[in-house]
Amino acid sequence: MSALQQRIAAAHGEDRAALIAYLPVGYPDVDASIAAMVAAVEGGADIVEIGVPYSDPGMDGPVIQEAVDVAVRAGVGMRDVLRAVEAVAAAGAVPVVMSYWNPVERYGVDRFATDLAAAGGAGAITPDLIPDEAGAWIAASDAAALDRVFLVAPSSTDARLRSTVRACRGFVYAASTMGVTGTRATVSDAAERLVGRTREAIADTGVPLPVCVGLGVSNGDQAAEVAGFADGVIVGTAYVRPLLDGEGAEGVRRLSEDLARGVRQRAGAPA
Amino acid sequence: MTTSAVSPTGPRLVPAAPAWPDATGHFGVFGGRFVPEALIAALDELTEAYEAMKVDPAFVEEFATLQRDYTGRPSPITEVRRFAEHCGGARVLLKREDLNHTGSHKINNVLGQALLTKRIGKSRVIAETGAGQHGVATATAAALMGLSCTVYMGEEDTRRQALNVARMRLLGAEVIPVTTGSRTLKDAINEAFRDWVTNVETTNYVFGTVAGPHPFPAMVRDFQRVIGDEARAQLLEREGRLPDAVLACVGGGSNAIGIFTAFVPDEDVRLIGLEAAGDGVDTGRHAATITGGTPGVLHGARSYLLQDENGQTIESHSISAGLDYPGVGPEHSYLHDIGRAEYRPVTDAEAMEAFALLCRTEGIIPAIESAHALAGVMRLGREVGPDALLLVNLSGRGDKDVETASRWFGLGDREEVDPGPGLDTDQQPTEGAVTNHEAVAGHDAGEQA
Numbered sequence: 001m002s003a004l005q006q007r008i009a010a011a012h013g014e015d016r017a018a019l020i021a022y023l024p025v026g027y028p029d030v031d032a033s034i035a036a037m038v039a040a041v042e043g044g045a046d047i048v049e050i051g052v053p054y055s056d057p058g059m060d061g062p063v064i065q066e067a068v069d070v071a072v073r074a075g076v077g078m079r080d081v082l083r084a085v086e087a088v089a090a091a092g093a094v095p096v097v098m099s100y101w102n103p104v105e106r107y108g109v110d111r112f113a114t115d116l117a118a119a120g121g122a123g124a125i126t127p128d129l130i131p132d133e134a135g136a137w138i139a140a141s142d143a144a145a146l147d148r149v150f151l152v153a154p155s156s157t158d159a160r161l162r163s164t165v166r167a168c169r170g171f172v173y174a175a176s177t178m179g180v181t182g183t184r185a186t187v188s189d190a191a192e193r194l195v196g197r198t199r200e201a202i203a204d205t206g207v208p209l210p211v212c213v214g215l216g217v218s219n220g221d222q223a224a225e226v227a228g229f230a231d232g233v234i235v236g237t238a239y240v241r242p243l244l245d246g247e248g249a250e251g252v253r254r255l256s257e258d259l260a261r262g263v264r265q266r267a268g269a270p271a
Numbered sequence: 272m273t274t275s276a277v278s279p280t281g282p283r284l285v286p287a288a289p290a291w292p293d294a295t296g297h298f299g300v301f302g303g304r305f306v307p308e309a310l311i312a313a314l315d316e317l318t319e320a321y322e323a324m325k326v327d328p329a330f331v332e333e334f335a336t337l338q339r340d341y342t343g344r345p346s347p348i349t350e351v352r353r354f355a356e357h358c359g360g361a362r363v364l365l366k367r368e369d370l371n372h373t374g375s376h377k378i379n380n381v382l383g384q385a386l387l388t389k390r391i392g393k394s395r396v397i398a399e400t401g402a403g404q405h406g407v408a409t410a411t412a413a414a415l416m417g418l419s420c421t422v423y424m425g426e427e428d429t430r431r432q433a434l435n436v437a438r439m440r441l442l443g444a445e446v447i448p449v450t451t452g453s454r455t456l457k458d459a460i461n462e463a464f465r466d467w468v469t470n471v472e473t474t475n476y477v478f479g480t481v482a483g484p485h486p487f488p489a490m491v492r493d494f495q496r497v498i499g500d501e502a503r504a505q506l507l508e509r510e511g512r513l514p515d516a517v518l519a520c521v522g523g524g525s526n527a528i529g530i531f532t533a534f535v536p537d538e539d540v541r542l543i544g545l546e547a548a549g550d551g552v553d554t555g556r557h558a559a560t561i562t563g564g565t566p567g568v569l570h571g572a573r574s575y576l577l578q579d580e581n582g583q584t585i586e587s588h589s590i591s592a593g594l595d596y597p598g599v600g601p602e603h604s605y606l607h608d609i610g611r612a613e614y615r616p617v618t619d620a621e622a623m624e625a626f627a628l629l630c631r632t633e634g635i636i637p638a639i640e641s642a643h644a645l646a647g648v649m650r651l652g653r654e655v656g657p658d659a660l661l662l663v664n665l666s667g668r669g670d671k672d673v674e675t676a677s678r679w680f681g682l683g684d685r686e687e688v689d690p691g692p693g694l695d696t697d698q699q700p701t702e703g704a705v706t707n708h709e710a711v712a713g714h715d716a717g718e719q720a
Binding site: 061128 | 295303304305306308309310311312313451452457458461469471472567568569571578582
């Protein structure tokens with residue numbers, strides 16, 4: 001079983017959802033971003049989504065854009081990302097890289113897979129790479145025994161849900177709303193519907209796979225709500241916020257603790 | 272090249288349909304769809320609607336009528352004899368897209384996409400723009416068809432291109448200054464995609480060039496290919512032969528694809544794209560994507576792009592707002608790789624020399640974008656000699672560039688130059704000496720933006 005799936009299953013064994021924290025490498029600088037990731041783990045994150053800075057982050061809202069822009073200008077690259085992967089693994093969480101496709105392609109798809117596996121990374125989430133275009137990545141991730149997480153969206157047809165979940169390993173990333181990353185006042189109804197449809201698609205394949213929900217979760221109460229219907233809760237913008245506000249790793253730790261309480265207070269029936 | 276492009280049996284009267292992209296939008300290894308899953312349904316919807324629409328006689332008729340009665344098509348061919356004296360004696364013919372309504376080829380595409388928007392039942396269009404030409408064209412089509420319109424434009428460009436901002440607002444469009452990233456065209460595209468993914472239920476993205484995810488490169492090509500279809504027939508009628516070469520400037524590449532497509536099967540016709548070399552490709556300050564870039568993924572497709580060793584997009588530089596884009600349409604990358612088209616760099620200085628020459632020899636003020644193609648034909652004419660027949664796409668007119676050109680040529684400081692009514696709105700005067708770089712006007716995906 002994949003490292004990601006194993007960790008999510010372990011959370012399930014504790015009757016809770018897994019907490020997945022996103023932080024970009026290089027904001028406010030590489031060392032401080034790694035310290036923030038470690039703080040997120042100490043605060044209770046099970047998995048850290050390690051963001052590769054990219055100049056054109058089309059799926060991200062203003063908060064994450066502002067942070068990655070600093071990292072891009074500082075020349076942060078895959079070497080720094082791999083260092084973050086090692087640090088997160090050493091802190092006891094499962095590291096998974098989140099990258100737009102061009103930085104991976106530029107680094108070299110096979111080289112990326114080999115180096116990521118060597119650094120202890122579980123795999124990668126690719127927000128602008130759909131399975132239809134992922135031939136090279138599917139081959140490289142198979143060869144390196146890495147997980148690969150593709151996204152599903154409320155607009156995905158049932159046929160696309162089926163083909164996407166077949167291509168996934170580790171978990172399926174359900175993008176809860178139509179839109180970009182950012183905190184929202186309420187969790188969209190669309191999220192629960194999407195998780196249900198995705199689970200049906202997974203059932204069709206006959207191979208179990210967790211479904212984690214991202215986009216818009218910012219506090220413990222919302223995490224509890226999502227934990228009521230999803231296997232994992234992915235939080236991004238809210239983790240970046242304390243860094244932008246100058247609260248540093250301590251602010252990240254406090255947020256992680258709040259969210260970790262949330263995923264243990266599942267609002268609805270466990271899935 | 273002096274051989275005639277006419278085969279023994281004569282050239283086909285009707286050009287063949289393009290053999291690419293494949294069903295999923297690939298031009299060889301280029302193109303495709305590199306977008307969030309959330310947009311796939313909208314792209315599929317657009318693809319299906321477009322495929323149905325282009326074979327629907329009612330649409331074909333409506334589009335043709337608009338092109339004739341609203342845009343003013345067909346655009347004429349003008350032979351420029353005095354200009355050609357500077358082109359090694361080769362004969363030079365211009366395809367006059369500058370005479371279209373709104374002043375460039377951009378209108379060809381937006382009318383098609385606006386009709387498509389109505390067909391799929393959406394009431395709002397969004398667009399990206401750099402210098403504003405595609406934004407103005409989109410605002411124009413939206414006004415004509417009763418659609419609401421939002422245009423994303425880099426904050427820096429809204430300041431420099433206040434005239435076009437005013438034009439868009441007069442046409443009823445909302446103009447949103449983009450303050451993220453480099454605050455230029457590429458960020459305006461990112462912001463338009465973010466709007467689209469959020470509002471896709473009601474909104475269609477009217478993309479301005481032959482880049483972006485499938486179906487945009489193929490669809491925009493099909494809406495622009497009227498340029499080459501007309502020109503090919505016009506040349507056969509007036510010259511009884513095809514040209515030896517067809518030249519066009521390339522930013523995103525829509526005017527070039529528009530004029531190339533009809534000639535792609537005519538293997539004896541050279542197709543030459545002129546890229547903006549800015550200060551020179553070796554200086555690093557340029558927008559010559561194929562000449563100086565590498566393959567990668569940007570804005571939804573694989574193509575050549577300007578990127579650093581980490582895969583970050585590098586900002587481009589050109590005096591021409593409409594060519595100042597770090598990417599290029601995937602079909603151009605393909606035509607380059609299979610050797611069917613050639614791509615050559617033209618510096619700011621070469622383009623401005625050609626700009627001045629056309630003004631003074633022919634009484635035509637070209638867009639600075641199109642002046643890159645004119646510089647290309649000056650060089651090519653000297654290479655191929657006096658028997659050659661060369662066709663240039665004059666993709667837009669230069670009204671928008673009057674101030675930039677005045678600064679470049681030092682025709683006096685701003686107070687002494689009267690660019691004419693409407694061209695001197697509330698732009699802030701530049702203090703002190705004006706350099707070429709300060710004259711850089713903005714950015715857009717594709718020519719004439």
